Amino acid sequence: MSAGSAQPYREPAILLTPGLLFLLLAFFFPALQLLAQSFLTFGTEPARFTLEHYAKAAVDDFYAGVGVRTFRLAMIITALCLLIGFPLAVIITRVGPALRTVLIVLIILPLMTSVVIRTFGWLVILGPGGVLSWTLQQLGVIDRGISLMHTEAGIVIAMVQVLLPFLVLTTLGSLGQIPPSLEEAARVMGAGFFRGIFHVTLPLAVPGLASGSLLVFALSISSFITPTLVGGVRLQVMAGSIYQQMTGSFDWGFGAALSMILLLSTLLLIVPYMVITSRIGGRK
Amino acid sequence: MHQMSVRSIVKHFADLKVLDEFDLDVAKGEFVALLGPSGCGKSTLLRIIAGLETPDSGEIHIAGRSVTALAPEHRNIALMFQSYALLPHMSAIENVRFPLRMRGQLSRADQLRKAREAMSLVQLGHLAERYPRQLSGGQQQRVALARSIVGEPDLLLLDEPLSNLDARLREEMQIELKRLHENLGLTTIFVTHDQNEALGLANRITLMNRGSIEQQGTPEEIYRRPRTVFAADFLGGANIFELEVSESDGVWSGSFPDGSRVDLAVSSDLEPGKCQFMLRKEAVTFDPEQSMSTITGTIQTQNYLGGQTRSLIRAGGIEIIAVTDSDKTETDRIETQIGWRPDELIPLQNV
Structure with missing residues (x-):
């Protein structure tokens, strides 16, 4: 036995320190400061304890609407990413190595460009007189030009494209661990292609789908560039509102309160979700 | 009438010819061993019979119908994988019920009853609710075996059925497999590289070498009267x-x-x-x-x-x-x- 084994936690603790310090400085410290600010008056000296920021958020229907929209959009975006991403990931695991590489590169490629540039791309496609409108008109589906700009549908389309890679990549991790013999066994036992996927592949991919959808949900709750550019001022989301309070109205106290409400409600949704999915995924 | 026959099967992997105009007939109730060294094409042949690989050319008939163009799920066969391929998210009894559930001809109650019967045939009735990870290697193999026989398939295929077991369990399972075959009379083809397994289990051994049949016969014929140096050497x-x-x-x-x-x-x-x-x-x-x-x-x-x-x-x-x-x-x-x-x-x- 080496001398180091007498203190089994010492070496792991050393390895953990840089990450822990970074998290402390970059997340917990600002989060606690925001928490404090949300309960303090802003601009008075000295700052006093107050609930006025939360009262304002509760009373103003506008912010309730922003909150509901934010969560509704995040759920729709997550659901669509699951619906599109899972079959895509299944196909990627089943094709030959050459095609698989091509598909993975195609999935990752959008991540190499800035979100701003990708979103401007969507503006060109979704906007009035854009490619989408023009194509539908040429096909005779619609008779006058449409625009998905400043609509929730437009936000969802642009966001799904931005976030799909996260879901596909995490799901690929799970799918890669399923031995091919399980799917073959299911087929020989009479399952057929689609039922094999439903009864074998899908349940075994739950861990990847769970972490992927959590990632997508968290990212879409907190995103503000794409919703702000596509949705405009009328269709505000929480992150956009907070940004505006902090940088436009300079109402830091109210911005902090909105941040706390967003953080808390996100946790209220995510924690039960994690518990349920880990229970399903943990059965194997 | 043969229960299974393959005719002129040819299969290449890239430039390598794995099976060369391969013919094999198996009568109803036979227990046939495909014996040969690794790379002789025996596993590929088994996967072709199961429908998991497509032959370049040739015909496959099972129970009187041509299955060459049929997907695996329509061949009414069972295949026990070397790795057992138990579904990790289902209990033992759910695994055994799976083929009945997929074929959907029985009510849920009948499916469960038949699954329990199969479990007790392999003497595992008491572990029905366990998940595969809670079972030992030998118990997992018995679950896989129960799952293979539960649907009374036209043909039972076993891929290296005993290779993942230790020596003592292997002996036990040899007896078990032979007993099951004698009781159920399922037409069975199994792949092995182990001459003792082939000699101990099969009615007939098909010795394969480089994609063709080297020699075929009862275990005794193959053991006592090998025709070639390869056959004599391989049987040990x-x-x-x-x-x-x-x-x-x-x-x-x-x-x-x-x-x-x-x-x-x-x-x-x-x-x-x-x-x-x-x-x-x-x-x-x-x-x-x-x-x-x-x-x-x-x-x-x-x-x-x-x-x-x-x-x-x-x-x-x-x-x-x-x-x-x-x-x-x-x-x-x-x-x-x-x-x-x-x-x-x-x-x-x-x-």
Whole structure:
């Protein structure tokens, strides 16, 4: 036995320190400061304890609407990413190595460009007189030009494209661990292609789908560039509102309160979700 | 009528020809072993029969219908994978019920009843609710076996069924598999590289080499009368050496490198000249009878195996290994006479 084994936690603790310090400085410290600010008056000296920021958020229907929209959009975006991403990931695991590489590169490629540039791309496609409108008109589906700009549908389309890679990549991790013999066994036992996927592949991919959808949900709750550019001022989301309070109205106290409400409600949704999915995924 | 037949199956992987115009017929209730070294094409053939690989050309018939173009789920067969391929997110009983559930011809209650029956056939009824990860390797194998027989398939395919078990369990499962086959009469084809498994389980052994059949027959035929050097060598336990064959007045004899001569049994395969012969290690005795061929040798070394003893004997200018009952084994390292029945010395085609 080496001398180091007498203190089994010492070496792991050393390895953990840089990450822990970074998290402390970059997340917990600002989060606690925001928490404090949300309960303090802003601009008075000295700052006093107050609930006025939360009262304002509760009373103003506008912010309730922003909150509901934010969560509704995040759920729709997550659901669509699951619906599109899972079959895509299944196909990627089943094709030959050459095609698989091509598909993975195609999935990752959008991540190499800035979100701003990708979103401007969507503006060109979704906007009035854009490619989408023009194509539908040429096909005779619609008779006058449409625009998905400043609509929730437009936000969802642009966001799904931005976030799909996260879901596909995490799901690929799970799918890669399923031995091919399980799917073959299911087929020989009479399952057929689609039922094999439903009864074998899908349940075994739950861990990847769970972490992927959590990632997508968290990212879409907190995103503000794409919703702000596509949705405009009328269709505000929480992150956009907070940004505006902090940088436009300079109402830091109210911005902090909105941040706390967003953080808390996100946790209220995510924690039960994690518990349920880990229970399903943990059965194997 | 054959329960299963494959005709002229050809399969390439890239430029490599894995199966070359392969034919095989299996009668109803037969227990056939596809035996051969790795890379001989036996596993590919099994996967082609199951529908998991598509042959380049050829025909497959199962239970009287052509299944060549059918997907695996429509072939009404069962395949037990080497890795068992139990579904980790389902309990043992759910795994066993899975084929019935997918075929959907029975009510849920009947499916469960049949699954329980299959579980008790493999003596695992008490572990029905366990998940695969909570079962030992041997128990997992029994679940996989129950899952394979539960749907009364037209054909049961087993891929290296015993290779993941330790020696003691392997012996136990050999008996179990044989008993199940005798009770259920399922037409069974299994793939193995282990000659003992093939000899112990099958009614018929199809010995494969480089994508073709090397020799086919009952275990006894294959073991006692191999036709080629490959067959003699692969079935194990053989001395293989070259003798100079000559004939005078209808009596055939062979001479060892040092000039010692032994009589050869009359066989149509014999012709004068050099020829490879096989002599099973158990055919050699230290106590030859009058009618036997004999030769003088010296014992080089011996391994005591319990009931039997293995001796390395230098005789006729070559080394011969004998496995004999320990109580009938010469134990001093001295010159000794060894002998065998002339028909135990089998001429081989040198391929």
